[in-house]
Amino acid sequence: MGHPSSIGADAVTERTPVLSVRGLSVRFLMPGGRRVAAVTDAHFDVAPGECLALIGESGCGKSVLASALLGLLPANAQSAGSARLGGLDLLTADEKTLGRTVRGRLIGLVPQSPAAHLTPVRTIRSQLEETVAALTGVRGRAAVRAAARAAAERVAFPAGHLDRHPHELSGGLAQRAATALALVGDAPLLLADEPTTGLDRDLVDRTVDELRRHVDAETGDGTGRGLLMITHDLAAAERIADRVAVMYAGRIVELTDARRFFGSPGPRHPYSRGLLQALPDRAFTPIPGMPPELGDLPGGCAFAPRCPRATGACAALPPVTDGLACHHPLPASGAEELRSTTPAPENARA
Amino acid sequence: SAPGGGADGGASADSVVLGVPWEPDTLSPLLGYGKDGNSKIFDGLLALDADQELTPALASELPEVGDNGRTYTYTLRDGVEFSDGEPLTSADVVFTYETVLDEKTNNTARSELDAIKEVRAEGDDKVVFTLRYPYAAFAARTVLPIVPEHIAGEQDPNTGSFNTKPIGTGPYVLTGWSKGEKLTFEANPDYWGGAPKVRKLTMAIIKDDDVRATRLRSGDLDGAVLPPNLAATFENDANKVTYEAKSYDYRAVTLPTANEVTGDRAIRRALDAAVDREAMVERILDGAGRPAYGPLPSNDAWFAKGVERAQDLAKAKDILDRAGWKPGKDGIRAKDGLRASFTLFSPAGDKLRQDHALAYASDAKKAGIEVKVESATWEVIEPRMGEDAVLAGGGSTGDPDFGLYTTLHSSLAGNGFNNMARYDNPAVDEALDTGRRTQDREDRKAAYDTVQRELAKDPGYTFLTHIDHIYVLADRWDGLTTQVEPHEHGFASGPWWNLEDWQPKK
Amino acid sequence: MTCDAPAAEAGTGSTPWRSYGTKRRSTRTVRVRVSAALVAVTVLAVLLVPPLAQLDQQAVDLAAELQPPSWAHPFGTDDLGRDLLLRCVYGLRVSLLVGLVAALVATVIGTAVGAAAGALGGWADRCVMRVVDTLSSVPHLLLGIFIVALFRPGVVPVAVSVAATHWLSTARIVRAEVLSLRSRPYIDAAVSGGASRWRVAVRHLLPAVLPQAALAAVLMVPHAMWHESALSFLGLGLPAHMASLGNLVQSARSSLLAGQWWPTLFPGLFIIVPTLAIAGLAGAWRERINPRRRSELML
Amino acid sequence: MPEQPLLELRAVTAGYDRRAPAVRNASLTVAPGEAVGLLGPSGCGKSTLARVAALLHRPDSGTLLLDGAPVRRWRHRAPRAQRTTVGVVFQQPRLSADPRLRLTDLIAEPLRATGRREDVPDRVAELAAAVGLTPDLLGRRPHEVSDGQLQRACLARALVLRPRLLICDEMTAMLDASTTAALVAAVEDYRTATGAGLLAVGHDHTLLKRWCDRTVHWDDVTSGTSGTSLEPSVPSAM
Amino acid sequence: MARLAGRRLLFAAPVLLVVTFGVFAIAAASPFDPVKAYAGTAALGADQETLDRLRANLGVDEPFVTRWWHWLTSALTGDLGHSAVLRQPVTQVIGERLVWSALLCAVAFTVAVLAGTLLGVLAARRPGGPLDRAVTSLSYALEAAPVFWTALLAVWLFALQLDVLPAGGLTDTASEQVTFGQVASHIVLPAGVLAVSQLPWFTLYVRQGVGDALAEDPVRGARARGLSEGTVLLGHALRSGLLPVLTLIGSRVPELITGALLVESVFSWPGIAAATVEAATAVDFPLLAALTVLATAAVLAGNLLADLLYGLFDPRVKFSDM
């Protein structure tokens, strides 16, 4: 299978995005009036046929962002901004709409802790069959059963383990079960939160390819599907992503083409660079310092305290230009021609 | 009313459904069922009529009394058959009495027949009782139902199936007994007194007064025993008639002689004067009763006129003052350091007695006597009956001897539940004995008058009220009357005491 | 339009924040406060009224029987003319004592036994549970009757009889929860952290079953009052001279049929209102110990 | 004589159903101070083996030696000293954290359980810094933090009793590169300071190669016999 | 599972021995006097001689151990003895009445479990919402309402005001046949009242269980999958939240029997439970023993059922653990 990113990228310009997020912020109200700004002012689009990889250090707000899109935030959360999926604003949609038409049907979710998100007292098969029956037109016991088996097969979930309960599964098996469940509804937008944890390399590749196939497959109405994949597995991200969004302390600090990000010229934000450098096959050194407390963010660039290139200008919030929020990005050699071929929606708006 | 209900108003006047609060433990007269008459399944040699007068039943006439009141001879009615078709003979009568008197038979009322020395059949239709002593009241004991020897004789009287499947000579035949739910009877078409008009009788057992009232209202029952306040709710119901049966059923406070306070005659007399019986009748009984001045009700033929006494607080205080009971700081009197205070037990679960007890205590307090009312089960009360006062109830029909002797005679003091107050008054004892021995009605009347007057002078009990028993029935029959009733009522007594004589209204 | 302009303010300023939880927080605090106030009033009434009241709750006034509520008798009078308000307070005192003592004892014993059995497992568990089975197979009321009969009827025997028969179900519930919790991975983590059985039970299992135990305890309060009046109904409960709410309600039944509502209504309210108040507080407490609800309610 | 191994598994067979054990005949040693990486396909039984090594799961057969002494009792029955010799970071942080405990308590719990209360403040502060947990996060409960943050707390918990052997069951599976590097660094710092052994279970070949002194593959551990009834993982598509 | 059942069955025998022995012991220790109970109201007029004679006849002075042994040995041969209170052989008592009690309890229990679950789920859906408030308040109120009281109100309302249901008995009082239709209409009120008395527990526990489950990740996962609200509630939240309720099924049996005892006496239902109090206060050993055995069997069966269900519903619990 060829790398589809260029094709996908071309397609982006023509069709309306599957998902379009504008100014999305999420905060948690904590006792004592404190606020945790888990996501701040996120702007991005996911085009049909596109896979957007969202990466960032642990605790930077990736999962919360995904939850917000599904309306699954806890009661002490507040959100602002908008997230349009088709004609619908996901953030203002009421629970009924979300439950009946959005979740599973328009947006699939692979949760981050798959074992914890499965009902412990029911077997994988029953949960899978139930989901098949609820989301697809398949009717009849035998048909549902077969469809469930096929769904398991898609993610290499061994059929022999279908009758087990979640606590009897290994981490990787639970992960595959969760992915299978998320794929059942053939939703136009898939949110995959660390879909490859606990899988060995072969399975990672297989899962990632399956997701890619899912995105590329033509939908009946010709609108195409999108994938927002949250991952720390940069190898997997490289394999699948068309674009990469880097998140830091609740903000998207860099949003760029995947080929440029992983290849040359590489990431331009010092943070992104640090993240890549931390990979075991590279320097394997952590970014110095600790991520800031989201409950008490500094006024300016949140990364400044850890940034080797920080200057006085960093005390102000960096503007977002070309999908990059940094006062002093790393030089981007040869970035020009790439940008002209793939103007991301953000750029178009700029 | 009740869906599918067969007992709907007016539908069938030849069947009647009655709600009663309790059912007999057994239906075998050998163990005590129907000993006071009015058993629908059986007949005794004699029966009591509406005025408590003895009338012949299985005996063709009242007994001949001979040997100075020591022998009673009964002649049996001709042609009486048990409901299984077997004829009644004198052997059945002898069997019945001998079994009841048998030590091995668990009959609780055996002592009532204590006087019998021998019972003997003379031919097929004569029975002769020989007594140990002349006993004027004996005839009233022979309302005891007669059982067929050919059935009951085959079984252990204590555990045999006759207890639940009785056969008798009575106007009705038992067709079913579902314990705790109901008993059903059918008319005995061959009854010697003529086939009853009311063909079906159902006695539904409903312990709870409120439920009984409700089911009566819903038309599920045709009649029921009710407490006065609930009976009052039927006053405006045109289809229901309320019957108030006068009774021997009294409520009294025992004043044990062994207790230093209640044993004092001044205290007893003061209490007797202090209580407001009228108020109790009016408020607690809702008017359905009469003040009681002794075991016999004031409208009874044996009642000693002139012993009635109204509440007189001044007199009560005066008695106490004179006897040296001086009011203390808290209003309670004391004498020689002894507070005029005692405990009064009222049996748990009996609201009527509890109300009487509380009202009594509140009256006593006005005279400066403290009565601490406690309620408890009989298990708790019994061992303390000799020391503490109890709100007792009782009353027997038939003969004044039955009620008076057991409550007042000193020979029975503290004997089981007889003479609970351990009342001991030689004058009363003597009069009671006289009443037993003489056959002459005038002499007996005089003796019982003495008893009642003596009791008024030394009230070992404070008699409070005689309770009317109240029944509410659908208005579908003619010929309903009430007897003067004993303490126990509902099942046997009530307007249905002569059910066999009821006439359905057309 | 630029995407840098809105920045921080876009989210916080121009578009309003949307909340996820419904706005139950305020009504919830109101509920908790009302519950607390009711419980306080109840406790005060129970503690203070009897010693302060000059009236005798047993005082019979036949002339004043069954009067509807008035200024002289705010709750009306019963069929012996006794003041119902006073009797209700006395009754509440007795009933609450029965209810609380029974609930407390039953819950403590039940939770301890259930948690111990579940946490120990194996033979110990089986033995304990069979003992529980054995005890619980004697009908409650039967045991109650015997216990009450063995001692003189009174608050303590009644409370003991209720507690003695009701800790069993708490024990079963708690044990079942524990059994299911026992195999959770976080228990593994505790074991490997050197925790003893006891520590695991107290620190990890017990807190998890507390909501169930609390519910059992709260339910026990009215249930114990119920039991007390059921025993009274059978003539074996508290002696009738002790006003208990159960006794009051029970003896008011015929008045209700006869058209007098107050002897039923007020004692009934005296049972229900404190129960609801206690339940309200317990509910708030349960939310407090439930980590998720707790953070959602920002406690 | 070679140094006595810290942990030795000899022909261990373990699982959840005697008829189909998840781990069959596995043997493995970890010497003091040694870092061993265990690689294997998903579902092959690595976590099960890790549980056995942590004395949490009684094997059906085989021997486990800790410091050369065979282990005969498991879970609660194992002596506390033995249990706490081994520190474990579980694969799924969400499930292995008591939802009722704040992160501080989560970390301090083993200290309290072993009666070393007085060490709590120092030790927690020290470890929190090492694994990168801010005080703000320490005051929250598991469901209020991200999975990665929770995993950090779990690592701190595993280290708090200063185990001589650390078992990390896919500790970094859900962590980003920087955090992974940071946590690995934390573990390595701890090991250099204490000389503890390490058994790191995972899939990530590169990571384990980089991290550990020695990596073994599951197939070698179970000496050719497949550890589980599971079908071998499907080869990557195309 | 079969092993669990078998083990419990084996265990039932000693339990029965212990329980009957215990009941004999406390009954003997209790102040109740079998003689007075036998004599009934007549005892209040009886003299000492009569009571003494009855005492001797009834053989109640034997030590309870002897009586228990007698009972046990003859029970093993199939003779359950003769009930002094009901004046009937115990086998006959049981034969006539057990069915009706069992029917009453079974209907009531089923209704209570189903309705309780339904109400609990509805209440848990919106914690703090009007429905939740109503259901919880009602539950607490009902929990405090004595059965005999609810029974009376039910009779008053349904039999009197609305006139739709018969007020008591097994059949219409006047009817002689026991027909299905009659029993069906007569069981509604007693079973309904009994069910209502059991309802609060189930409702509140289900509410709590479901409410807690709704806040947890599995439900979040199920929601994210797009399952309908009904499926989420019933298939996921309820499945997890029902677990504590399952254990309740066993431990509610004694409560059920207690309730049945009162309901039967208020509704004149010819069941066996109502005889319990009489048997106890009368120290009617044979009847008491039989009733205890029945109750014990019911409780053991209930507990076994609960444990089996629990093991089935919660795969994390092993049967070998129970």
Ligand SMILES: Nc1ncnc2c1ncn2[C@@H]1O[C@H](COP(=O)(O)OP(=O)(O)OP(=O)(O)O)[C@@H](O)[C@H]1O
């Ligand atoms: N509690 C349990 N009951 C029954 N089977 C179980 C249980 N836990 C795990 N298993 C099964 O045992 C096998 C091995 O599981 P284990 O968790 O050890 O695998 P693993 O190698 O850690 O896999 P992964 O890399 O996916 O975490 C799997 O097939 C799994 O389904």
Ligand SMILES: Nc1ncnc2c1ncn2[C@@H]1O[C@H](COP(=O)(O)OP(=O)(O)OP(=O)(O)O)[C@@H](O)[C@H]1O
């Ligand atoms: N319920 C909550 N209450 C308060 N803060 C929360 C809550 N849930 C998450 N947070 C905080 O929000 C931030 C973002 O969490 P999120 O789960 O999105 O992180 P993440 O990027 O997914 O990290 P990871 O890679 O570790 O999963 C974290 O700092 C976390 O502590």
Ligand SMILES: [Mg+2]
């Ligand atoms: Mg996350």
Ligand SMILES: [Mg+2]
């Ligand atoms: Mg694993």
